[in-house]
Amino acid sequence: MTWFTERRLDWIEDRLFDYGRLNRDNLIQYFGISMPQASMDIQAYLALNADVIYDKRAKHYCQGPDFKPVRGSTALRRRTWDAWPVNHQSWCPDADDHRPGIFCAECAR
Structure with a gap:
């Protein structure tokens, strides 16, 4: 897995x-x-965590009643995101002009 x-x-x-x-x-x-890549990623996650349910009416996946993170601490990842510079423009030179990137959580909002 990459x-x-x-x-x-x-x-x-x-x-x-x-x-x-x-x-x-x-x-x-x-x-x-791409849409096929997104589908493959979701299927890969479903293979790791069976407590994710697809809601056919709403057309989204949601937490099952016993959902627990299986890939480590979400809090740790959140602290890592919070460690990025406060001034978003300082590390994302064309923030207003590009698609959100993997490390560009600010642009994704």
Whole structure:
């Protein structure tokens, strides 16, 4: 599994942990990946964590009743994100003009 895939799986877990739901469009918009790649990443995460449920009516994946992170501490990853410089422009030179990147959480908002 590539480093990029690992980061996307971490992001999927964080998204489910923080927001309780996720769909392919979230991955596509955040990482700029294709629909088939987003589907493969979600399927890879589902293989690791069976307590994720697909809501057919809402068309998204959501936490099951016993959902627990399986890829390590989401709090640790959150502290890592928080360690980035406060001034977003200082490390993301064209923040207003590019797709959100893997380390560009500010642009993804």
